[in-house]
Amino acid sequence: MAEWFRDLYQQFTFNFIEGDRWKWIVQGLGETLLITFFAVLLGIALGVVVAFIRSTYDKNAPALKARGGPGRWLLGLVNFLCNVYLTVIRGTPVVVQLLIMYFIIFATSNNGTLVAVLAFGINSGAYVAEIFRGGILSIDNGQFEAGRSQGLSYLQTMAYIIIPQMFKIVLPTLCNEFIVLLKETSVAGYVGIMDLTKAGDLIRGRTFSAFMPLIAVALIYLAIVMLFTWLIRKLEGRLRGSDH
Amino acid sequence: MTTDSPVLISVNNLQKSFGNLQVLRGVTLDIHKGDVVVVIGPSGSGKSTFLRTLNLLELPTGGSITFEGVDITDRRVNINRHRQKMGMVFQQFNLYPHKTVLDNMTLAPRKLLKTPRATAEKLAMELLERVGLADRAKAYPAQLSGGQKQRVAIVRALCMKPDVMLFDEPTSALDPEMVGEVLDVMKELARSGMTMVVVTHEMGFAREVATNALFLDEGVIVEQGPPEELFTRPQSDRLKSFLAKVL
Numbered sequence: 342m343a344e345w346f347r348d349l350y351q352q353f354t355f356n357f358i359e360g361d362r363w364k365w366i367v368q369g370l371g372e373t374l375l376i377t378f379f380a381v382l383l384g385i386a387l388g389v390v391v392a393f394i395r396s397t398y399d400k401n402a403p404a405l406k407a408r409g410g411p412g413r414w415l416l417g418l419v420n421f422l423c424n425v426y427l428t429v430i431r432g433t434p435v436v437v438q439l440l441i442m443y444f445i446i447f448a449t450s451n452n453g454t455l456v457a458v459l460a461f462g463i464n465s466g467a468y469v470a471e472i473f474r475g476g477i478l479s480i481d482n483g484q485f486e487a488g489r490s491q492g493l494s495y496l497q498t499m500a501y502i503i504i505p506q507m508f509k510i511v512l513p514t515l516c517n518e519f520i521v522l523l524k525e526t527s528v529a530g531y532v533g534i535m536d537l538t539k540a541g542d543l544i545r546g547r548t549f550s551a552f553m554p555l556i557a558v559a560l561i562y563l564a565i566v567m568l569f570t571w572l573i574r575k576l577e578g579r580l581r582g583s584d585h
Numbered sequence: 586m587t588t589d590s591p592v593l594i595s596v597n598n599l600q601k602s603f604g605n606l607q608v609l610r611g612v613t614l615d616i617h618k619g620d621v622v623v624v625i626g627p628s629g630s631g632k633s634t635f636l637r638t639l640n641l642l643e644l645p646t647g648g649s650i651t652f653e654g655v656d657i658t659d660r661r662v663n664i665n666r667h668r669q670k671m672g673m674v675f676q677q678f679n680l681y682p683h684k685t686v687l688d689n690m691t692l693a694p695r696k697l698l699k700t701p702r703a704t705a706e707k708l709a710m711e712l713l714e715r716v717g718l719a720d721r722a723k724a725y726p727a728q729l730s731g732g733q734k735q736r737v738a739i740v741r742a743l744c745m746k747p748d749v750m751l752f753d754e755p756t757s758a759l760d761p762e763m764v765g766e767v768l769d770v771m772k773e774l775a776r777s778g779m780t781m782v783v784v785t786h787e788m789g790f791a792r793e794v795a796t797n798a799l800f801l802d803e804g805v806i807v808e809q810g811p812p813e814e815l816f817t818r819p820q821s822d823r824l825k826s827f828l829a830k831v832l
Contacts, residue, residue, distance in 0.1 A: 404644065486642055487679035491693040491745060492669035501692060505683050 356553040362544050366554075369540025370561060376457045376536065377523045383462025384522065388469025391423045393499070395470070396477045400485075401495065423470075430467035436528045438464055443532040453534045457526070465522050472514050476507035509580045516573040520566050527562075537561060590618040593653065593749060593780055594639065600647030601634055601804075608634045610804035611648065616749070621781045623791040623812060626801035627827055632784045635801060636753050639782065640664075640671045653748065669697055672742030676754040678734040680726040680741070686713070687722045690741045698745070705744070712740035716770050732763030736770050743774075750774065752783040788832060792816065800824045 357363040398420040405413035430438070442460040443453065450456060480503055488498030530539035541558035545551050594616040601609040608631045616622055624632045637643040639650060641657060641664050649658045657667050681689050690712070691705040700708075713719045716736040726734055735755055742750060752771065756764045768790050775781055775794040785791065791798055791812045798812040800823075808815060808824050816832070819825045 481677075481679075483675060483677050483679040484681065487673075487675065487681070489665075490640055490642060490668060490671070490673035491742070492665045492667075492697050493693065494665050497696060501696065502681055506681075509683065 352550060352553050356544055356548050356550060357557075360547075362547070365535070365540040365543060366537070366557065366561070369535055369537040372454065372529075372535060373523070373526055373537040374565075376454060376461060376526045376529060376534075377519075379458040380461035380465055380522060380526070381519055383458065384465030384469045384518075387463065387466025388473050391426065391466065391470035392473035392477065394419050394423050395474050397495070427467050427470065430464055431471075435461070435464050435525055436531055439528065439532060453529075453532055456532065457529045457534055461522060461526055461529075464525075465518065468518055468521075469515065472511050472518060473507065475514075476511035477503060479510055480506050512573065512577055512580065516570070520569065523565060523569075524562060590620075592616070593618045593620075594782075595651040596639070596648070597651070598648035599635070599638060599645055599650065601631070601638055601643055602646045608804055609638065609645075612801075612804070612806055613648075614799070614806065614809075616780065616782065618748075618780055619778050620797055621775045621779075621795045622783065623795040623798045624782065624784045624801055625786070625788075625791065625798060625827070625831075626807075630801045631804040632801045633753055636751050636782060636784050639751055640668050640673060642673075665697075669693075669745055670748045672745060672747035672750040674735070674738050674742055674750065674752045674755050676758050678726070678731070678738045678758070680734055680738055682726050685723050685725055686718070686729070686737050689726070689737065690744045693741075694744050709740070709744055712743055713737075715773075716740055730763060731759045732766045735759065735763075735767045739767075739770055739774070749780040749782065752781065752785065754784050754786070756785065756787060786831060788816065800827065802827070 357366070394416075398416050401416070402413065405416065439457065439460040443456050447456045447459075484502055484506065485498060488502045489495070493501065526536060527538035529536045530542065535543070537558055541554040544554040548554070592615045594614075596612055596614045596616075599609055599612040600607070612635055614622075624635060626632045634643055638645045639652075641650075645658055649656050651657070652667055653670065655662060655667065657664060680686075681692070684692065687706060687709055690709040691700075691702065694700040694705045694708070695702060710719060710722060713722055716739070718733060718736055718740075721729060721733065721737075726737070729737065739750075739755075755771070756767050759767060764787070768787060771781070771783070771790065772794050783790075783795075795812045797809060798815045799806050800808045800815065800819075800821075802823050807821050808819065815824070816828060819828055
């Protein structure tokens with residue numbers, strides 16, 4: 342037993358302490374968190390816009406049709422573009438999207454991190470959009486009618502009545518999407534970004550011992566996800582204030 | 586009294602179709618200030634649809650609705666402005682579940698009339714006092730009984746100081762023992778001179794406070810008049826058979 346521990350300790354120092362290789366892990370972790378953070382922001386922004394356009398179209402198309410005019414065509418067009426976006430993004434693997442972004446669309450850029458943020462953010466936006474839209478759809482139409490009957494405009498009804506209720510409903514699903522995104526960024530190594538996974542793999546390549554670096558990387562991902570889950574659960578508890 | 590006061594809502598040949606289904610087939614009616622109009626009729630007769638077209642929650646497919654001198658079916662009219670003067674109470678209450686009773690009531694006045702929070706809350710508290718719910722101001726809708734919810738929904742609409750109140754079967758979703766408390770609030774409102782249009786199955790309420798009763802069937806007004814007369818001396822066979830079922 343004692344020998345086993347001594348062996349473990351030796352492996353640990355060999356993999357992480359020698360040559361300050363722990364710094365790779367720290368750097369990689371920083372890169373992973375950076376990419377995830379900004380991709381989440383971009384994903385939410387895109388998701389809100391797309392979900393808003395799609396539900397506005399679904400809700401107002403008949404009324405606009407009756408009224409006529411250019412509004413209907415304009416809304417129809419952006420709705421169509423949103424549908425194309427959702428179909429393409431959700432129909433292709435994220436690694437392929439990342440490669441296309443890096444080697445074709447932004448071939449002249451050498452800022453891999455920025456390209457990764459864009460690729461993962463645009464990818465996540467499609468899923469977040471559908472989560473939000475599902476949330477909006479799940480709210481009883483009576484809520485919408487109550488707001489409109491008081492004289493609130495479509496936008497005001499959305500902002501004060503529908504969206505706040507939607508957020509509470511989608512929070513668990515949204516949280517899940519962020520967890521997925523965090524782990525999805527582990528493919529960033531495909532385009533030469535040194536994220537957490539890549540860092541672990543580099544150490545493995547240097548020390549020829551797989552166990553320590555890969556298990557360490559796995560544990561770090563796990564710890565972040567558990568922390569995040571705990572934070573969201575706290576938040577959910579606070580939001581649940583209104584349904585006793 | 587009815588005909589002496591000015592016309593508030595003038596409905597002319599109102600029609601509404603859902604696809605091929607024609608729900609309203611030409612309803613014409615004047616609602617005067619201070620009227621309490623009760624709309625009765627079998628289910629599927631179009632009475633809820635009629636009420637919901639009055640504030641354009643359902644867009645009419647024909648005819649016109651003139652409210653306070655403005656044809657609100659005109660596409661150029663900003664309906665949101667006119668809806669502020671038409672309070673509506675729904676069968677399912679439709680309180681905002683994420684807001685307290687007080688916030689439910691003050692949302693629209695604060696956002697639309699730019700009423701300062703303190704002023705809006707003062708009015709809301711006065712109204713809650715009137716319906717005996719002042720102690721529930723900080724409660725959330727989920728903490729209220731059905732009857733309490735509907736009383737809050739009524740005073741929420743009153744916070745906008747409307748010129749007319751529309752009620753869409755306000756007691757149909759309530760447990761029987763809670764119907765009375767809601768009807769009492771509505772009766773008091775009627776006595777205070779509020780113009781009301783009420784879709785209901787409560788014949789007792791209709792008899793007691795309505796100035797005018799409409800019997801709607803298959804999208805047209807089959808009979809109308811003072812409720813006492815309508816209920817005791819129905820002319821048409823359709824109203825006779827309807828009353829035989831509900832009275």
